[in-house]
Amino acid sequence: MGRQPCCDKVGLTKGPWTADEDKKLVNFILTNGQCCWRVVPKLAGLLRCGKSCRLRWTNYLRPDLKRGLLSDFEKKLVIDLHAQLGNRWSKIASHLPGRTDNEIKNHWNTHIKKKLKKMGIDPVTHQHLSPPEVDTTEEVGPFPVKSTISTNDKIMSPFKSNDVLLANNSNFCIDEIPVIGPHEILLPPTPSASSNAAQSIEGYCSNKLNSDIWDQEFGDVFDFLGDLNCFKFV
């Protein structure tokens, strides 16, 4: 014996909702309020499963829903909350008024997850992957990270943004944000370097020049990681 279905599905409509169905459901909920979802379709004159009605209402028809893309602030909040809560989308959604768990889950899977992976950050653990995936063609995170930055066309960085390796790779939770310094962020050796050892950003920049170059070359990376609350920089 298999599990009993949540409702009698014989003769029920599936697939995309029509405007007429939406109208019936909205009218019923606005008139009667949210009550027992099992009886809603019958009372509203719909050939739908109660679960389907609840989903349609909460994810699409609710009048307090925000439409459109997530703002940068919302994206950062989702990443931050995901680091704390994991895939508990409904909990995450409860912190973003007008957004649904389904919407946030979809956005995570289609946008944020990919961007974190491209940054070399594991979207599940929020820790740096080793070795990092290298992609030199795309922007990273909500903010564009320059892969090659010039200063009056005099100095070109030999590094791509994804070449930045985080030396501090120990486990941590969001309540214990690690504090790392420039000496702990490693860059791969350059072809011209005398040694094959990775060098720190601090070393790289001190050899090179001044803080302006530091900000121009790595400021966006720091800003983004800092915004994620994954790391604090000293």
Add this chain to the structure above:
DNA sequence: AATCACTTCAACCGCCTATGA
């Protein structure tokens, strides 16, 4: 213009939990 590949997101499925008898 036609076809193919890729992306997006609404909706479904099945499991888990809370509640009441």
Add this chain to the structure above:
DNA sequence: TTCATAGGCGGTTGAAGTGAT
């Protein structure tokens, strides 16, 4: 305590849209 039921949740699917060739 056990069982049945409903609601809620997260994972997954597939149709529609979009861009590339």
